[in-house]
Amino acid sequence: xxxxxxxxxxxxxxxxxxxxxxxxxxxxxxxxxxxxxxxxxxxxxxxxxxxxxxxxxxxxxxxxxxxxxxxxxxxxxxxxxxxxxxxxxxxxxxxxxxxxxxxxxxxxxxxxxxxxxxxxxxxxxxxxxxxxxxxxxxxxxxxxxxxxxxxxxxxxxxxxxxxxxxxxxxxxxxxxxxxxxxxxxxxxxxxxxxxxxxxxxxxxxxxxxxxxxxxxxxxxxxxxxxxxxxxxxxxxxxxxxxxxxxxxxxxxxxxxxxxxxxxxxxxxxxxxxxxxxxxxxxxxxxxxxxxxxxxxxxxxxxxxxxxxxxxxxxxxxxxxxxxxxxxxxxxxxxxxxxxxxxxxxxxxxxxxxxxxxxxxxxxxxxxxxxxxxxxxxxxxxxxxxxxxxxxxxxxxxxxxxxxxxxxxxxxxxxxxxxxxxxxxxxxxxxxxxxxxxxxxxxxxxxxxxxxxxxxxxxxxxxxxxxxxxxxxxxxxxxxxxxxxxxxxxxxxxxxxxxxxxxxxxxxxxxxxxxxxxxxxxxxxxxxxxxxxxxxxxxxxxxxxxxxxxxxxxxxxxxxxxxxxxxxxxxxxxxxxxxxxxxxxxxxxxxxxxxxxxxxxxxxxxxxxxxxxxxxxxxxxxxxxxxxxxxxxxxxxxxxxxxxxxxxxxxxxxxxxxxxxxxxxxxxxxxxxxxxxxxxxxxxxxxxxxxxxxxxxxxxxxxxxxxxxxxxxxxxxxxxxxxxxxxxxxxxxxxxxxxxxxxxxxxxxxxxxxxxxxxxxxxxxxxxxxxxxxxxxxxxxxxxxxxxxxxxxxxxxxxxxxxxxxxxxxxxxxxxxxxxxxxxxxxxx
Numbered sequence: 001x002x003x004x005x006x007x008x009x010x011x012x013x014x015x016x017x018x019x020x021x022x023x024x025x026x027x028x029x030x031x032x033x034x035x036x037x038x039x040x041x042x043x044x045x046x047x048x049x050x051x052x053x054x055x056x057x058x059x060x061x062x063x064x065x066x067x068x069x070x071x072x073x074x075x076x077x078x079x080x081x082x083x084x085x086x087x088x089x090x091x092x093x094x095x096x097x098x099x100x101x102x103x104x105x106x107x108x109x110x111x112x113x114x115x116x117x118x119x120x121x122x123x124x125x126x127x128x129x130x131x132x133x134x135x136x137x138x139x140x141x142x143x144x145x146x147x148x149x150x151x152x153x154x155x156x157x158x159x160x161x162x163x164x165x166x167x168x169x170x171x172x173x174x175x176x177x178x179x180x181x182x183x184x185x186x187x188x189x190x191x192x193x194x195x196x197x198x199x200x201x202x203x204x205x206x207x208x209x210x211x212x213x214x215x216x217x218x219x220x221x222x223x224x225x226x227x228x229x230x231x232x233x234x235x236x237x238x239x240x241x242x243x244x245x246x247x248x249x250x251x252x253x254x255x256x257x258x259x260x261x262x263x264x265x266x267x268x269x270x271x272x273x274x275x276x277x278x279x280x281x282x283x284x285x286x287x288x289x290x291x292x293x294x295x296x297x298x299x300x301x302x303x304x305x306x307x308x309x310x311x312x313x314x315x316x317x318x319x320x321x322x323x324x325x326x327x328x329x330x331x332x333x334x335x336x337x338x339x340x341x342x343x344x345x346x347x348x349x350x351x352x353x354x355x356x357x358x359x360x361x362x363x364x365x366x367x368x369x370x371x372x373x374x375x376x377x378x379x380x381x382x383x384x385x386x387x388x389x390x391x392x393x394x395x396x397x398x399x400x401x402x403x404x405x406x407x408x409x410x411x412x413x414x415x416x417x418x419x420x421x422x423x424x425x426x427x428x429x430x431x432x433x434x435x436x437x438x439x440x441x442x443x444x445x446x447x448x449x450x451x452x453x454x455x456x457x458x459x460x461x462x463x464x465x466x467x468x469x470x471x472x473x474x475x476x477x478x479x480x481x482x483x484x485x486x487x488x489x490x491x492x493x494x495x496x497x498x499x500x501x502x503x504x505x506x507x508x509x510x511x512x513x514x515x516x517x518x519x520x521x522x523x524x525x526x527x528x529x530x531x532x533x534x535x536x537x538x539x540x541x542x543x544x545x546x547x548x549x550x551x552x553x554x555x556x557x558x559x560x561x562x563x564x565x566x567x568x569x570x571x572x573x574x575x576x577x578x579x580x581x582x583x584x585x586x587x588x589x590x591x592x593x594x595x596x597x598x599x600x601x602x603x604x605x606x607x608x609x610x611x612x613x614x615x616x617x618x619x620x621x622x623x624x625x626x627x628x629x630x631x632x633x634x635x636x637x638x639x640x641x642x643x644x645x646x647x648x649x650x651x652x653x654x655x656x657x658x659x660x661x662x663x664x665x666x667x668x669x670x671x672x673x674x675x676x677x678x679x680x681x682x683x684x685x686x687x688x689x690x691x692x693x694x695x696x697x698x699x700x701x702x703x704x705x706x707x708x709x710x711x712x713x714x715x716x717x718x719x720x721x722x723x724x725x726x727x728x729x730x731x732x733x734x735x736x737x738x739x740x741x742x743x744x745x746x747x748x749x750x751x752x753x754x755x756x757x758x759x760x761x762x763x764x765x766x767x768x769x770x771x772x773x774x775x776x777x778x779x780x781x782x783x784x785x786x787x788x789x790x791x792x793x794x795x796x797x798x799x800x801x802x803x804x805x806x807x808x809x810x811x812x813x814x815x816x817x818x819x820x821x822x823x824x825x826x827x828x
Contacts, residue, residue, distance in 0.1 A: 155493055156191040158183060165479055169472070178467045185464050189473065192460045193480045194493045197450040218280055218400050219245040219293045220364065221356065235490045236261035239400070241280050246292065247309030253494070255487045259283065259310070272315060273298060274336040276353040276401040284312040296364070297352045297381060298322075298337050325349035328385070329358055341385040348385040359395030360386060450484050452477070566673075567680035571616055571627050574666045578631065579609050581658040586651050587634050602641055607633040623677045624670050628663055635659075661726055695727050700740050704747060714758070718751045 031041065031050075039052045145153075158166070170180040216223040217231060219241055225231045229244050235255040243249070246258070260269050260281040269281045273294035280292045285304065290312045295301045300317040303309050318337050325338035327350045338349035355362055361384045369376045384390065461473040483492065561569050582588065590608050591599050599606070612630050621627050638652035674683035702708050703724055709717045725744045731737050 150495065151195060154184070154188050154191045155495060156187045156194065158187055158190075161483070162186065162190075169475065173468070173472075176468075181466055181472060185466060186476065188464065189460065189476050190480060190492065192463070193452065193477065194491055194496060196452050196456050196460065197484075198491065198493075198496050200451060200453065200456075215240040216396075216398075217242045217245050218356075218398060219296070221362070221396065221398060232256055234258040234261055236265055236488045239280060245309070246280055247282075247305075247307060249307060255490050260289065271336065271353070273301070274351040274353045275330065275332055276351070276357065278401045279353060282310045282312055284315055286315070288315075290315070291353060293356065294337075294352045297339055297362075297383065301337075327351045327354055329354040339383060341388055342382050343384060343388040346385065346388055348387070350385065353401055355383060356398040357401055358386070359397035360384065361389045361393050450481065450489065565619065565680065566682050567621070567623070567670075567675050568616060568619060570666065570670060570673075571621055571624070574627070574662060575609065575613060575616060577662045578655075578659050581655055581662070582609070582651075584651070586648065587638070587655065599641070603637050605633060606637060609634070619680075622680055623675070624663075624667060631659060631663065660722070661729070664722065664726060695731075697736055697740065700724050700728060700744070704740070704743050714751055714755050718748065718755070721748050721751065 031039070035050075038054070039050045042049050042051060166181065166183065166186050173180055215231060215233075217240060222242075223231075225242065229242055230251070231240050231242055232246070232248060232251065233240055234257055236257050237260075239258050239261075241248075241258070243251070248256075257265075258280065263283075268277055269289040270277070271279075271281070271291045271294060272284060272288045273290050276291075281289045282292050282295070282303075284290050290301075292309060292312075295303065295312045298318065300319070300322075301312060301314040304311050304313050322337045324334060325340070326333040327336075327338050328348055329350050336351055338351055339355075340346070340350075341348045350358075350360070352362075361382070363382045365380050365382075367378050367380045369378060457473070457477065461469055464473075466472060480492075484490070558569075579588065588609050590606060590610065593599060607630050612627070612634075615621065615630070616627075635652045635656045638648055642648040642652075671687070674685075674687040675681065676683060703720055709720070712720070721744055725741065725748065728737055728741050728744060
């Protein structure tokens, strides 16, 4: 650490320079990029130095620098100087001169003082310190002995019961001509019994705190306490009450028992004012038991002595109407006296202890009143039912009362809700009898008998010297056990009792800070989680909003497309339906020339679904007829290039039949909607629909008769048969439908065969969707006209093929060739 006022620059100047080379720059020139990669600039004492970053530098610590400066300062001083010494006596001065003269010849002509080191001089001074004054009493304080020191002392003090027992035992020993046992020996034995039992319980881990840190007074239901009004715990039933609430002016030495445990602990007490058992009882003036809290809340009841809060009087003053009230919590009528809700016009009645058990709002507060110049104090009592509990009040049910069957959902526990009620009367009676038998035992808390190992008992006996030691130690041990059991297992030593009640373990004390830190950390993580949860909710709301906006944009886009390009929307839907008819995706993409090099030699106009979609998105179709022609081209190319026995040819035939149904339905839909052929927009008005005859099987049978179709041309017959086939397939499944569908398909096949025979070309590739195409390229090759390909197209009728493609069948091609219904890009 650097000290204030030291000049480090001067020290740095005196210190030898670093082994690295420094280069002084006469002018302040900036480093170039290449120089900046190899050296750095530093300014020392107003001068600029450039140091290479590749030179090794010596690290000098600040402590080493300070030590070097001190050594340099010491070297400049004259070592011959000696500090002045004051000689008080002449004898010391003469001795010094004599020693100096003796040292002169031994220096061989040189001064001895130049090389001699200073020597310390010590003399004893006679000094008698004065006596210290007495300290004032303020400095004296009492230091309590440690637990180890108290363990070696005798802390037990005999009480009247011990005096009486020891006197009886000594009389018997005198009768047996044995010396009496002193009181100190008896106190020593009782003290060692207590401490050995306490150590044994600690080893077995049975020591537990008898005080609940969160315990509340069962009368006022408040956990706050003061030095003059602490919470007392009964050593028998562990009842928690305030001194002032229960009427205990001072805390007695030793054990403290409540009034019920002190007078009749073996018999359960029944309150005269409520049906609940347990709690703080006091005697009434007619020798019955009553809860202190019941006497406080019932207006007609009071206490004869307000200091000791007993006995309870005024029970006879309770009006009969109060006895007849029905508690809405336990549903018991005529049992005890009830109070009513403090809310105006609310007459809901409930027992005081039932309200405590249910955690209803009950509050008592002192009120100061000035009447006629005199100050009077009274108590304001406020109790509300469950429906009128003030907002913001938290329920704190009191679980010290015995189990009472609650018939209302307010007091019923979750466990009792889930249990299945038995409907058998025998089971109810058995349960009631079992409960009655278990009531007396439930009042007495379990008592843990103290235990001392035999070897430790023998060690205690060896520490005393009396006659008939073994017999007396056994009697004293039995007496100690009975006395502990009478106190419900509470220790006889006050120190051990308080340590059991309030002393924390060492590990718990050490962990208090860790627990507090863990709580703070937990609160931090809870706040962080809360913030993250809020952020997550905000993000979720943003996601939902953006999702709705996206859906809204899509709807607006669709509405705009329906207004601007309605035909494109219709054709896009038709194209999606056609692609669904090709699950193997045979016609989805163009044919690869790497797999089929000679494809373009036979197919001059390749086509596929991907090409159709590109043309559709580019608004290339002005009307539905162009769309049908491209679809027919896909089917015709595949049937032209592949042989009939190949899987590709059969796929093309299947696509022709299934796609024809889709296109005919689209044609009917387009005719009903009405589109302009030039722009593809909607017509100003919807076209008038032609009246259609209702479908009947008689019309189908009439059309199947060839005589009824003799006046029609083949194309018109094919159109009518295809329409009837579509209507037949739309009907419900039945035997008539299947039979007529087969007949229609048979007639359609015959007509297609006739149409193909009308031309001199090989069997055409039919689309079955309403158009025929003829290709004359092959005819031109046969007649010698090379390179000339003509395509003749006839006018189309709705639902009838507009043309047939005439081409030579290439049956000599292997079935392994890929199908030819795809568009192929020329690599050139």
